[in-house]
Amino acid sequence: MxxxxxxxxxxxxxxxxxxxxxxxxxxxxxxxxxxxxxxxxxxxxMLDSYESRNVDLVVLQAGKMQQMMSVLPESLGEQLAALDGVETVTPFLMDVVSLSQEDVMGVTIQGWPQDSPQWDQYELIDGQPLEASGPKSLLVGKRLAELLNKHAGDQLEVYEGEPFNVAGVYERFIRFEDGAIAMPLADLQDLMFREGEVSLFMVTATESARTDLPGLTARIHALQSGLEVAPPSEFAENSPExxxxxxxxxxxxxxxxxxxxxxxxxxxxxxxxxxxxxxxxxxxxxxxxxxxxxxxxxxxxxxxxxxxxxxxxxxxxxxxxxxxxxxxxxxxxxxxxxxxxxxxxxxxxxxxxxxxxxxxxxxxxxxxxxxxxxx
Structure with a gap:
C-alpha cells in the first residue's frame, strides 16, 4: 500500500x-x-481614505489612544501652511456617536471646512451639495442612509435636540466612509463644544518636498511640542485604535x-x-x-x-x-x-x-x- x-x-x-x-x-x-x-x-x-485625498503627512496630538481624542488648535493650520514645502493644509474634526432614535451605534461624523476641496470626494447620488443648502445641513453616506431609510430633504437628529437637514446622500468607495456623516467643520465644533479646535491636520507637500518628507516632518515638529507627524501608511499601521x-x-x-x-x-x-x-x-x-x-x-x-x-x-x-x-x-x-x-x-x-x-x-x-x- x-x-x-x-x-x-x-x-x-x-x-x-x-x-x-x-x-x-x-x-x-x-x-x-x-x-x-x-x-x-x-x-x-484608513490608508485609502488618506491616499484618495492626496495626503502626504498627518499631524495630530501625540500620545492619544484614539484619533478623535486628539485636540489641536485650528490656528495651527496657518502656521503649517506657512512652512516651506507645504502645498495645502486641511483641518479635520471627527466624532463617533450613537443615533439613539434610529438604534444605530458607532456612526462616524467627519467635519471639514465649508470651502475645503475635500467635499469633492463625496459623489452625490441624491440631493445637492452643502453650499447649495441652508444652515444646519449635512451629507449622509449611502449605506448609512439605507440603514436609516433617509433621503435628501429628510431630517436627522445627530445629537439629541439638534435636528439637521439631509442635504444629500453620497457614495464613497471606502466602506466606513460610506457609512458615515459629513458636515461643515464649524457646525461640528459647535455640537462638540470644541470651538477653534480640530482633531488633526492633513498636509499635502509640494512636488519638491515629497522627496524629503523627513525634513518637512522636522520643520512641523519644530513649530510646537506634543505633535505627532507621520505619513498615512505609517499612521495607519501604528494607529492605536x-x-x-x-x-x-x-x-x-x-x-x-x-x-x-x-x-x-x-x-x-x-x-x-x-x-x-x-x-x-x-x-x-x-x-x-x-x-x-x-x-x-x-x-x-x-x-x-x-x-x-x-x-x-x-x-x-x-x-x-x-x-x-x-x-x-x-x-x-x-x-x-x-x-x-x-x-x-x-x-x-x-x-x-x-x-x-x-x-x-x-x-x-x-x-x-x-x-x-x-x-
Missing amino acids: RFSRLVTANLLGRPVRTLLTLSGIAVAVGAVVALVGVSAGFEKA LKTVRSIAWLTSSIALVVGAVGILNTMLMAVFERTKEIAMMRAVGWRRSRVMRLVMSEALLLALGGAVLGSLGAIALMRVLSYSPSAGRLVSGDVSGEVVLQGFIVALVLGLLGGLYPAYRASRLAPIEGLRHE
Missing part, C-alpha cells in the same frame, strides 16, 4: 472523529481569517487556536492508541522510527490543511454575508486579502505540528514486542 494511502486510510476510516477535528480546526482558522481580516480591512480603508483591534482579534482567535490544537492532539493520540498493533507490525517488518513519525505527522498536517481550507472558505463566506448586512456592512467590506488567508494556513500548519508531534514521537518509540502484546 502506498504511503499516501496509509495516511488517508486512517482519517477516512474514522469519519466522525475526523469530521469533528476538522470542524475544530476550521473554527480556529476561520476565527483568525475573519477577525484579522476585519482589522486588516480597517487599516486598508487599529493596534487595539488587532490585539483583540488575535486574543480572541487564540482561544479557538488552543481548542484546535487540543483537538488534533486528542485525535492523533487516539489514532496511535487504536493502531498500536498495526504500528508494531510496521516496526517489526522494518519501518524506521522516522518513517512512523512521518506517517503520524502527515495525518496531523493533512487534518490541519483540511481544516484550513474549510475555515478560510467559511470566513470568506461570512465576511461576504456581513458586507451585505445593513448594520455590519457599514464597517465590513467583505474582502479578505491573500495575506490574511496565508496567515490562516500558517496557523493551521502550526496547529498540525503542535498537535501531531507528541503522538508521532510516542508512536515511533513503540517497541514491536510490546505493541504486539497490546489488547
Whole structure:
C-alpha cells in the first residue's frame, strides 16, 4: 500500500472523529481569517481614505489612544501652511456617536471646512451639495442612509435636540466612509463644544518636498511640542485604535487556536492508541522510527490543511454575508486579502505540528514486542 494511502486510510476510516477535528480546526482558522481580516480591512480603508485625498503627512496630538481624542488648535493650520514645502493644509474634526432614535451605534461624523476641496470626494447620488443648502445641513453616506431609510430633504437628529437637514446622500468607495456623516467643520465644533479646535491636520507637500518628507516632518515638529507627524501608511499601521483591534482579534482567535490544537492532539493520540498493533507490525517488518513519525505527522498536517481550507472558505463566506448586512456592512467590506488567508494556513500548519508531534514521537518509540502484546 502506498504511503499516501496509509495516511488517508486512517482519517477516512474514522469519519466522525475526523469530521469533528476538522470542524475544530476550521473554527480556529476561520476565527483568525475573519477577525484579522476585519482589522486588516480597517487599516486598508484608513490608508485609502488618506491616499484618495492626496495626503502626504498627518499631524495630530501625540500620545492619544484614539484619533478623535486628539485636540489641536485650528490656528495651527496657518502656521503649517506657512512652512516651506507645504502645498495645502486641511483641518479635520471627527466624532463617533450613537443615533439613539434610529438604534444605530458607532456612526462616524467627519467635519471639514465649508470651502475645503475635500467635499469633492463625496459623489452625490441624491440631493445637492452643502453650499447649495441652508444652515444646519449635512451629507449622509449611502449605506448609512439605507440603514436609516433617509433621503435628501429628510431630517436627522445627530445629537439629541439638534435636528439637521439631509442635504444629500453620497457614495464613497471606502466602506466606513460610506457609512458615515459629513458636515461643515464649524457646525461640528459647535455640537462638540470644541470651538477653534480640530482633531488633526492633513498636509499635502509640494512636488519638491515629497522627496524629503523627513525634513518637512522636522520643520512641523519644530513649530510646537506634543505633535505627532507621520505619513498615512505609517499612521495607519501604528494607529492605536487599529493596534487595539488587532490585539483583540488575535486574543480572541487564540482561544479557538488552543481548542484546535487540543483537538488534533486528542485525535492523533487516539489514532496511535487504536493502531498500536498495526504500528508494531510496521516496526517489526522494518519501518524506521522516522518513517512512523512521518506517517503520524502527515495525518496531523493533512487534518490541519483540511481544516484550513474549510475555515478560510467559511470566513470568506461570512465576511461576504456581513458586507451585505445593513448594520455590519457599514464597517465590513467583505474582502479578505491573500495575506490574511496565508496567515490562516500558517496557523493551521502550526496547529498540525503542535498537535501531531507528541503522538508521532510516542508512536515511533513503540517497541514491536510490546505493541504486539497490546489488547
